[in-house]
Amino acid sequence: MKFNYNFENLDKISFRFRNQNSENFQEMLNFGFYFENLSKDNQILFKEALPNKMYKKLLSFSGLLAEYAIYTKDEKYIKTGVVFHIIEDFRIDYRENIRYLILLNYSSNFLGINFNNLILNNISLCSEKAETQLRNFCVRDNSLNSLDKFNILFTLSENYPTFVHVANKKFP
Numbered sequence: 001m002k003f004n005y006n007f008e009n010l011d012k013i014s015f016r017f018r019n020q021n022s023e024n025f026q027e028m029l030n031f032g033f034y035f036e037n038l039s040k041d042n043q044i045l046f047k048e049a050l051p052n053k054m055y056k057k058l059l060s061f062s063g064l065l066a067e068y069a070i071y072t073k074d075e076k077y078i079k080t081g082v083v084f085h086i087i088e089d090f091r092i093d094y095r096e097n098i099r100y101l102i103l104l105n106y107s108s109n110f111l112g113i114n115f116n117n118l119i120l121n122n123i124s125l126c127s128e129k130a131e132t133q134l135r136n137f138c139v140r141d142n143s144l145n146s147l148d149k150f151n152i153l154f155t156l157s158e159n160y161p162t163f164v165h166v167a168n169k170k171f172p
Helices: 009-011 022-036 040-049 055-072 076-088 094-111 117-122 128-139
Strands: 153-157 160-165
Touching: 009 022, 022 055, 022 076, 022 128, 055 094, 055 160, 076 094, 076 117, 094 117, 094 128, 094 153, 094 160, 117 128, 128 160
Parallel strands: none
Antiparallel strands: 153 160
16 A cells, blocks of 8 residues: 655654754654554554664654653643554564653653543554553553653753663662
């Protein structure tokens, strides 16, 4: 099946220096929205058509969306991050998914949004595997979902929210 979405649009986005280019974030929203509006059968085909190199990029993008959601104070970026996890379908490593879900969860808490409800509102988009993993995340003990468990710090750099991995850091 031929899709109207050009995967290269998303692939060419680079956030090596964490720019706040709203066009890049709009392209991510477009990608998530496109997927959401496909039929269930076409969602499956869409995920199969996605180039393998895009799976890890989707996880990275979900972390950047978590930062941008705080910056813009807009939950649509968190929702799109969740959709990216649904598209990625826990293919790489569920622990990597959890690490990025933690960032989305933190952003949700920061904005006063119930992250579990946001996940559950999108559960119909999931494969069986993704649904199981996301439901498991929703029932995890909250103490396991803290940034420090993953050696991640939340900082503001020039008024832009940033999650930073800190190796071998002892947290208070």
